[in-house]
Amino acid sequence: MQTINSYLATTLKALRNQKGWSLDKAAQETGVSKAMIGQIERGESSPTIATLWKIASGFNISLSTFLEPTPQSQGAVFRKPDELRQQPATDGMLVASLFPFEDRFGFEMFELTLLPHYERLSEPHETGVTEHVIVLSGTMEVLVDGQWQTLKQGEAVRFAADKPHGYRNLNDQAVVFHDLIHYQRGNESSL
Numbered sequence: 698m699q700t701i702n703s704y705l706a707t708t709l710k711a712l713r714n715q716k717g718w719s720l721d722k723a724a725q726e727t728g729v730s731k732a733m734i735g736q737i738e739r740g741e742s743s744p745t746i747a748t749l750w751k752i753a754s755g756f757n758i759s760l761s762t763f764l765e766p767t768p769q770s771q772g773a774v775f776r777k778p779d780e781l782r783q784q785p786a787t788d789g790m791l792v793a794s795l796f797p798f799e800d801r802f803g804f805e806m807f808e809l810t811l812l813p814h815y816e817r818l819s820e821p822h823e824t825g826v827t828e829h830v831i832v833l834s835g836t837m838e839v840l841v842d843g844q845w846q847t848l849k850q851g852e853a854v855r856f857a858a859d860k861p862h863g864y865r866n867l868n869d870q871a872v873v874f875h876d877l878i879h880y881q882r883g884n885e886s887s888l
Contacts, residue, residue, distance in 0.1 A: 705749075705763050706740040712756055713738075727755025745788050746817070754822060759798035759880065761805040767797050778808040789815030795875070804879040809864075811837060811872045816865035821858070825881025828858040835872035838865045848874075 713723050713734075724731040728751050729744075736742035737752075744752070746760075753760045761767075765781075768774050774796070781793040791810035798805040811817070818840065830839060831853040838845045840863035841856045848854060856862060858878065866872045 761797035811866035
């Protein structure tokens with residue numbers, strides 16, 4: 698399996714070429730600097746999840762497109778978070794792409810781990826995107842409609858992710874949760 702950086706580099710360059718975009722055009726569409734996009738394409742930079750989201754939004758694709766290829770199986774797909782978990786850049790968040798985006802399903806699902814005292818504010822995703830967050834262990838807070846709401850183990854929330862939102866862990870222990878991100882049909886494309 699390719700490392701996240703080499704897979705990301707190959708995928709980003711292929712997507713940019715597929716769209717016929719220069720580095721300048723990609724920077725304009727994503728809000729990520731031309732220099733950073735070039736560094737990512739050369740495998741010289743490990744972007745944060747925030748940067749990956751900006752790039753994914755600019756290309757109108759799912760986040761998981763940059764983490765790994767879509768499974769080719771039409772049957773049952775078994776996944777183990779311990780084998781998938783990775784930490785992009787120096788983020789205080791671990792990411793396991795449980796089910797990468799597939800157009801036929803319209804969603805991607807992650808297991809996310811917030812390390813102690815980590816906060817992640819997210820810019821709005823594409824119009825119509827919703828997130829479903831289910832806490833597996835620990836206690837976290839979710840920023841929805843401008844208010845931080847506490848979620849404990851076993852609790853869940855669904856919210857419009859096309860607005861500013863966020864996640865934070867104010868505790869001394871890591872928090873683990875599932876995040877199912879559903880894309881409105883026609884808004885999402887994958888490689």
